[in-house]
Amino acid sequence: MKIHQNISLKDHNYWKIGGEAKYFCEPTSLEDIIKAITFATAHSIPFIVIGRGSNLLFDSNGVNGLIIKIGEAFSNFEFSANKLICQAGAWVPGLARNSVFKNLSGLEHTIGIPCTVGGLVHMNGGSLRKNIGENIEKVIVLNTDDLTVNTLYNKDCQFQYRSSIFLKKKNLIILEIHILLQPIISSKEKHEEMLGILKNRSAKFPRKQPNCGSVFLSSPDLYQAHGAPGAIIEDLGLKGISIGGARVSKKHANFIINEGDASSSDVINLIKYIAKTAKERKQITLKSEVLYISPEGDKICITNL
Ligand SMILES: Cc1cc2nc3c(=O)[nH]c(=O)nc-3n(C[C@H](O)[C@H](O)[C@H](O)COP(=O)(O)OP(=O)(O)OC[C@H]3O[C@@H](n4cnc5c(N)ncnc54)[C@H](O)[C@@H]3O)c2cc1C
Structure with missing residues (x-):
């Protein structure tokens, strides 16, 4: 290498x-x-x-x-009965599609998430109120402190809504993931379901300008008390505002797009401005889902900066 x-x-x-x-x-x-x-x-x-x-x-x-x-260089995967065993770098939409081809269901909700399976497990991501953690049997990790390889079973992963042990412990590199899927008789309906999900996402989310998906975390508690972050930002009148080259998407207010020449400071200042405004005007705490990597290599939640 x-x-x-x-x-x-x-x-x-x-x-x-x-x-x-x-x-x-x-x-x-x-x-x-x-x-x-x-x-x-x-x-x-x-x-x-x-x-x-x-x-x-x-x-x-x-x-x-x-x-x-x-x-991509670390992205092999294979099926064994109703189990999908994949290396951490495997492309999530590809895994969802291949599973359905094999008449196995469980990953359809991830079809539009443009990421690796290691990244998805790290934050217990998912969509349509589902999380990848629901399907995880075990995760093989490298402990970077002592360079040992260990197995974490589902309960060890501490999966919670958009959270896991991997977000909390910085010394675990996800190597391999074992995903349990449900056998289905025919894949046709599941293919249609995935096409529907993709169509719905492309109608709702900005597709052309560079963006990092949802900027602020939505949680069941936040949703129940105040609604989704996008709706909160829209209510505050912040949809479409910009700082430098970073703009709150006019299509979906929980997305920030790079209009071409945005710097990291533009994005950080915009995120902090939104969070400050939500706190001051509505007493709502918005937490950034996106992580910032500093020049020193620290990984920081942007609303904690
Ligand atoms: C257009 C768009 C739509 C999106 N929609 C959704 C959605 O619907 N639902 C959702 O949950 N997310 C969504 N996201 C966000 C994103 O795809 C997820 O957060 C994803 O899990 C990040 O994976 P990644 O491979 O890109 O990881 P990265 O962004 O590269 O890294 C994210 C974190 O994971 C860690 N990490 C990555 N790989 C490993 C590994 N092998 N071992 C240990 N740590 C690792 C990194 O250190 C980092 O802290 C969307 C993003 C975009 C751009």
Whole structure:
């Protein structure tokens, strides 16, 4: 595995924002991942694991560390009876489609989420009120403190709404995921269901301009008390406002789009402005779902900055 230098991060996240990573690699095996960690330790620099960068904001000044991208190069998967066993870099919509081809159901809700399965498990993502955690049997992880490989069963993963042990513990790299699916007789209806989901998403969400999906976390409690973040932002009259090159989407207020030349500061300032306005005017606490990667390699919830 080659460790590259001075790689633009714009090509590795959906906002297309970010300076250069001092070092960058794409492991193809566990041995490569261990080599990458050993390299970072030897150079006294931080390492940051990423998937498709669909939930990340890189600083426009880049990252003075090693980016370990667990993506296409680490994305094998296979079916065993009603189980899907996949490497962390596997592409989620592909897994959903392949499962239905195999007459196995359970991942249809993820068809429109443009990410790796490792990234999805990390935040227990999903859609249509479902979470990937519901289908997880076990997750194989590398503990970066002692370089041991361990198995976490579903209950060990502490899955909660858009949360898991992987968000809390920074020393676990997800390597392999075992997903339990339900056998179905015919895949036709499930294919139609997935097409419907995709159609619905493309009608609701901005598709053309770079964005990172939902910016603020929606939770059942927030939803019950005040509604979805998009509706809250719209009620505040903030739909369509912009700072620099970052704009609240006119199509869906919980999306921020990069109009072409947005910097990380533009996005951060816009997110903080929305959160501050919601707090001051409606006493609502909005929490950013997207994580910011600082030049020092720290991963920070943007509303905590
Ligand atoms: C257009 C669009 C629509 C979206 N819709 C949805 C949606 O409907 N539902 C939803 O839940 N999300 C949605 N998202 C957000 C995003 O896709 C998810 O948060 C996804 O889980 C992030 O995966 P990723 O591979 O892109 O990870 P990244 O964004 O690269 O990383 C996210 C976090 O996961 C960690 N991580 C990634 N891989 C690993 C690994 N192997 N081991 C340990 N940690 C790892 C990273 O360190 C980082 O902290 C959407 C995003 C976009 C751009």
